[in-house]
Amino acid sequence: MRLVFAGTPEPAVPSLLALLASPRHEVVAVVTRPDAQAGRGRKLVRSPVGAVADEHGIEVLTPGKAGDPEFLARLAEIAPDACPVVAYGALLPQRALDIPAHGWVNLHFSLLPSWRGAAPVQAAIRAGDEITGASTFRIVKELDAGPVFGFVTEKITGTDTAGALLGRLADSGASLLVSTMDGIEDGTLSAVAQQAEGVTYAPKVTVADAGADFSAPAVAVERRIRSVTPEPGAWATFRGERIKLGPVRHADGPGLAPGELAVERKRVLAGTATTPVELGDVQAQGKKRMAAADWARGTRIEQGERLT
Structure with a gap:
């Protein structure tokens, strides 16, 4: 099939x-999305998908909006059989959806109808799901609600960050997307309507959402931090300034108030609503990322100080 890929x-x-x-x-x-400013020089940089297309000599379309008349005219001129989509990042109007004969087929990183929305991997980790996956479905006007062609499953481990889990899903999902395109071309694959029950949503995770909440139980603190690693990155406030936090883990230790720090020879503990957690890497403003024990030695934490 002739395809126009969106991502x-x-x-x-x-x-x-x-x-x-x-x-x-x-x-x-x-x-793909238009080139964006990046780096210290704020130079315009092509998206990762756009850069791969450039390397392969493929035409790259970067509409400001998917409803731009020039873009729709060019897409109609290309006349693709289908448009596979992976994390394109913009809403598609019905006029665009109507152009390819077999529609737009999205690869979404959850087992639909669970975790519709922009951040399904982060939501699955934060909720403590044991199994997640990826689904291919036909895009309709309602968010991630179209009929499903197929899915793959993936176990979530107790140490998975959002970045690690998304990396695995991106690879297994790629094979699923190709198989879906094969089945559509053969006429052997039909999309099945999603169940009405079990619908959950995963909105975009902002920097504000990534703040660690040490008033929660240890298991919730640990999952929340893993769910925002590496992006947008977990943080907490210490002595009035934000510090970045790497993944933490459950630990045995003294009773501590939420956020209260206890510095030992080889580890740094922070209190939660239940048992403490052991801090992993820490990055203070203007400093390099380092092990929590090294950060604590340089910072000279006093008894009773806490993360908030």
Whole structure:
């Protein structure tokens, strides 16, 4: 089939590469978000998906909005059979959805109807789910509500960060997306409507959402921090300034008030609503990331000081 692939960040790259490697399909163009400023020089940088397309000599379309008339006209001119989508990052109007004969087929990193929305991997870790996965579905107007073509499952380990889990799902999801395109082309794959029960939502996670809450139980503190690692990154406030936190783990230790710090020779504990957690890496403002014990020695933490 002739395909126009839509995607933007790094987790979409495995799917694009898998489709490019498929002998059955031809990626004739890529749709991605416009170049964005990055780095100290604030230079315009192509998205990861756009950069891969450039390397392969594929036309790159970067509409400000997917409803821009120029973009819709060019998409209609290309006349793709289908538009596979992975983390494109913009809403698609019905006029765009109507152009490809087989519609727009999204790879979503959850087992739908669970965790519809922008941050399904983060939500699954934060909620303590033991199993997650990826689903392919036909895009409709309602958010992530279209009929499902197929899915793969993935176990969530007790140490998974959002970055590690998303990396695995990006790889297994790429194979699922290619298989879905194969089945659509063959006419052997039909989409099945999602169940009405069990719908949950995973809105975008902001920097404010990534603040550690030590008034919660230890298990919730640990999951929350893993769920925002590496992006947008967990943080807490110490002596009036924000510090970045790496993943923490449950620990045996003295009774501590929420956020209260206890410095030992090889570890630093922080109190929660239940048992303490052991801090992992810490990065103070203007400093390099370092082990919590090294940070504590340099900071000279006093008894009773706490993270908030």
